[in-house]
Amino acid sequence: IGFDVSEDLSLPPRQQSFLVDPAGQDLVREFLTQYFAIFDSESRQALLEAYHENASLSMASNYLSNDSRNSPNNRLTSYISNSRNIMRVTDREQRRRYLRTGRLQVVSFLSDLPKTTHDLMGFAVDLIVFTPAMIVLTMNGIYKETNTAGNPTRSFHRTFVIVPNTSGGFCVINDMLYVTNTTKEQEEKAFASGSVEPTPAAPAPGPAPGAVPGVAP
Amino acid sequence: MSEVAVKNVDNACETAEEFTRVFYKQVDNSRHLTSKLYLDTGLLVWNGNGINGNEKIQKFLMDLPASHHVLRTLDAQPISENLVSNKLTYLIQACGDVTYQNDDAKKPFQQTFLIVAVDGKWKIASDCFRLQVPYLTP
Secondary structure, three states: OOOOOOOOOOOOOOOOEEEOOHHHHHHHHHHHHHHHHHHOOOOOHHHHHHEEEEEEEEEEEOOOOOOOOOOHHHOOHHHHOOOOOOOOOOOHHHHHHHOEEOHHHHHHHHHHOOOEEEOHHHOEEEEEEEOOOOEEEEEEEEEEEOOOOOOOEEEEEEEEEEEEOOOOOEEEEEEEEEEEEOOHHHHHHOOOOOOOOOOOOOOOOOOOOOOOOOOOO | OOHHHHHHHHHHHHHHHHHHHHHHHHHHHOHHHHHHHEEEEEEEEEOOEEEEOHHHHHHHHHHOOOEEEEEEEEEEEEEOHHHOOOOOEEEEEEEEEEEEOOEEEEEEEEEEEEEEEEOOEEEEEEEEEEEOOOOOOO
């Protein structure tokens, strides 16, 4: 004979996106589509216009714990060497140095990251602040490294603080990026919408080499 | 960067360390008190579910299974003060593993906080929690 203590301990179902204000939906979609079209192109220089002149960016990276996969594909060396994980980077001077400030420093840092194709359709996007002065949105998703042997997929979490710019558009003033390995489950569902398949393995009709990769609307 | 701006960067990092220490301890061990950490008008977005106001946040949190969070990665930046009505505001990203009651699997999570200094206390204006899982809804 047992006790009647059963409770429903399941987690609430997850949603792909949250909008604090539905009025922000088009702006967010447009901004991210344009931003990642440039980010995933041959050159990230054009992102200069997407950043505020006093923008800050930091990136932190870590391995998944409990991950026994040890192939070269899983190595995050190019990220970890620049990671501002303040649990490890404890010196003030170093913490300041790992924070990139100013549009030029930010874009030069981004330009040195591996070339990518993001799975835009698979993004989880949360718009958490939407006011005339400031927009804050977070993204969770995966991308593929396109110039790295084996085209590894990575998982990321990223927050943009966006402000209006002088020309009637918008720019990022804070950018915080976290990069880690994809889980098995994420890999199985990667690019599942089929709309942003970057691997050149199958000769599917796509953009010409050198052109901006097609980013789903 | 000016001297003030540099100090603010140091302070953002040190506040993030202290804040996350308090936050995860509350969530894991004293969850009934956690909503005190949020502004009255605070926002929690939990895996895409939005919960407004600290009373509702408290109720939502109480309905989640007991948890154990282990923080592994932390980062913080100051947000320009003129964006948030001259209140000191920090952006924090915290990443690690969480286990829930009756499920031994360690789940990787990522969480973004916007915290604001109000009357000498740090309060969460927005909290966005995501488990690291695929999100494409078919």
